[in-house]
Amino acid sequence: MASFARDILLSRSLHCRTVFPFLRRQLWFYAGRFLLALAMFAWTGSREVAGMVLRKDVLVFVLYCFTLFILFRLFKLKQQFDITCSSAIFSVFPTANPVSYVMGTNLGFTIGMEWFWLGKWEKYQKLGADVICIRSLFSSVPEFTVANAGAIKKISMDRTTYKKPTAMYSMLKFFGNNMVTTEDEEWKRHRKVASPSFHQKAYPLVWERTSSIINNMMCHEGWNDLKSGESFTINHVHNLTTKVALVVIAEAGFGLRMDWAEHIKGQPTPGSQLKGEAEHAASLARWGGWFWKREEMSVQQSLRIVATNAILRAVLPKILFWIPSTHLWAVDRAFGNLDVHLGNIVSTRRHLISSGTDYEEVEIDDGFDTGDRHVERVQKVDLFGALIKSALDCEAGPVSGRLNDREVIGNLFIFLLAGHETTANSLAFTFANLALNPRCQDKMFEEILAVCGGEDPTFENYGQLKYTLACYNESIRLFPPVNIIPKVAVLGSWLRHYHHHEGVFKDVWIPVGSKIMLDVVGLHYNPHYWTDPHAYIPERFLKISADQKDAFFPFAGGPRACIGRRFTxxxxxxxxxxxxxxxxxxxxxxxGASLLSLQRRLLQAKQVITLTPVDCPITFQRR
Structure with missing residues (x-):
């Protein structure tokens, strides 16, 4: 089917008038026989007489109708191919459809989400342009994938012509509308309230909490007991970064205290915190009590389960959480309990902030190298409190600019999902790249010693750790958390792109209603902006050009750029x-393994909702 369709689309000599008249005559012939059979049945009332006429005609009639539809769509697609884009590919089904999730990517038939990651820049190189038009048989809407920095910048900045398809993000409305699921004026309302949450006072807190959590982890996991030269291996470093990112977002984002000792010691495993809750849910289910008794979890327990299973809840329909599965029951219960906990916390923090009593007790070092510490009451500066304070400030203005409690909780959940999932993945890939590139790791170590000396790194050192940040940026260039950013064209427009085979810029027409996918992976591997794009070279971010700034897109760009970029x-x-x-x-x-085999293992990734490492064993050796 796919090859036949491609031949028709690429043919310049096949026209509608050579095929359609024959099919039209056959269609009318069998339609007439069908009407004759109906008339005979109405006249005689005998099914046998009508069946003599209809025995084979119904099936043939249906086949002819289907053939006519297929050919009509192919000829229509051929006309659209000729006028839209010279670099185009054909697929029977559109991208990211249910068939592709089952069958994966099979070019000419289905195009799955992994096509964007696995194809990288090679798919554009093969077609000779950095904008590709995708036409499918069962969709009249053209799709465009874009890996040109100028075109992506135009699409990101022009919010009148190119909109965000909010329907694709409806699954993220777990707790309410938020910045990700809204557009236009509603998005502006959310952005206005959420932006002050990421103020300058929040970032020293992020650094302090991250440093404290890692110190706590090293103490409880026995890292500090290692002597120089001793080492141990974590089978999958993503498990470690997931726990670190979760505790950081819980403390710096939600103002919750989550001691590392609360977790199971040893190597953290995803879902291990579910064990107790899942076993309890199983015992209730065995006695039929699960349906009327729902014991509450603590907010920390609920937060851990929600953070590690948000994708599961987003993908599966709600009805599946009623099937006999202890894991699904625990996840469903965690979401329900977290909703209740967050609602209570919002009400409490609203009252404390409005009354000026939103304080916490923290231990402060006396500063005389005596080890003495005293407790002091300080005002909370976490994202949760900042978001509620901003919402309270907006309540003094017009009603249209306010956020209700559900919307506040909805935005907090997005902070949790983005701050946990993407940061954990990015850190895991960064550790893998540093392990495979000892030269870059040694250079980072020298910078840390030069900046911090023998002291623990502090937030005041952040601006001086330029090479460390460059190593992180180079890692997320190679492994961007989000592979594509979807848009939809609400107005027709021309889009300029570069045609590599001809060495010239061309304009491609984007019809109204077209789906546009900003291909972050293709952009990050575009050799027009990045020399040797597959290599890990952090130095490129120490002296970055204007074109490279536009071609670095892991946090999106334009007005809808990631609000939490500085946080992560x-x-x-x-x-x-x-x-x-x-x-x-x-x-x-x-x-004894070769560098190539190590790269294939440590840098193997899979596309879920974000790009996630598959198997990344890392050894930490005490210096």
């Missing part, structure tokens, strides 16, 4: 500085 950068630089300062990062179980 501060957290990641702190974590990297803490680990690299005390430990040498090596590939796990890499004795």
């Amino acid at each position: 950068e501060v957290e990641s630089v702190c974590a990297m500085a803490k680990f690299v300062r005390s430990y040498r990062i090596l590939p796990g179980d890499g004795t």
Whole structure:
């Protein structure tokens, strides 16, 4: 089917008038026989007489109708191919449809989400342009993938012509509308309230919490007991970064205290915190009590389960959480309990902030190198409190600019999802790249010693750790958390792109209603902006050109750029500085293995909602 369709689309000599008249005559012939059979049945009332006429005609009639439809769509697509884009590919089904999730990517038939990651720049190189038009048989809407920095910048900045397809993000409305699920004036309302949450006072807190959490982890997990030269291996470093990112977002984002000792000691495993809750849910289900008794979890327990299972809840329909599965029941219960907990916390924090009593007790070092500490009451500066304070400030203005409690909670959940999932993945890939590139790791270590000396890195050192930040940026260039950013064209427009085979710029027409996918992976591997794009070279971010700034798109761009970019950068630089300062990062179980085999194992990734490492063993050796 796919090859037949492609032949028709590429044919310049096949026209409608050579095929359609024959099919039209056959269609009318069988339609007439069908009407004759109906008339005979109405006249005689005998099914046998009508069946003599209809025995084979119904099936043939249906086949002819289907053939006519297929050919009509192919000829229509051929006309659209000729007028839209010279670099176009054909697929029977559109991208990211249910068929592709089952069958994966099979070019000419289905195009799955992994096509964007696996194809990188090669798909554009093959077609000779950095804008590709995708036409499908069962969709009249053209799709365009874009890997040109200028075109992506235009699409990101022009919010009148190109809109965000909010329907695609409806699954993220777990707790209410938020910045990700809204557009136009509603999005502006959310953005206005949420922006003050990421103020300058928040970032020292992020650094302090990250540093404290890692110190706590090293103490409870026995890292500090290692002597120089001793090492241990974590089978999958993503498990470690997931726990670190979760506790950081819980403390710096939600103002919750989550001691590392609350977790199971040893290597953290995703879902291990579900064990107790899942077993309890199973015992209730066995006695039929689960349907009327729902014991509450603590907010910390609920937060851990929600953070590690948000994708599961987003993908599966709600009805599936009623099937006999202890894991699904625990997840469903965690979401319900977290909703209740957050609602109570919002009400409490609203009252405390409005009354000026939103304080917490913290231990402060006396500063005389005596080890003495005293407790002091300080005002909370976490994202949760800042968001509620901003919402309270907006309540003094017009009603249209306010956020209700559901919308406040909805935005907090997005902060949790983005601050946990993407940061954990990015840190894991960064550790893998440092393990595979000891030259870059040694250079980072020298920078940390030069900036911090023998002291623990502090937030005041953040601006000086330029190479450390460059290592992180280079890692998310190679492994961007989000592979594509969807848009939809609400107005027709021309889009300029570069045609590599001809060496000239061309304009492609984007019809109204077209789906546009900003291909972050293709852009990050575009050799027009990045020399040797597959290599890990952090130095390129120390002296970055204007074109490269536009071609670096892991946090999106334009008015809808990621609001938490500085948050994750501060957290990641702190974590990297803490680990690299005390430990040498090596590939796990890499004795005698070639560099190529290590790269294939440590850098293997899969596309879920964000790009996630598959198997990344890392060894930490005490310096």
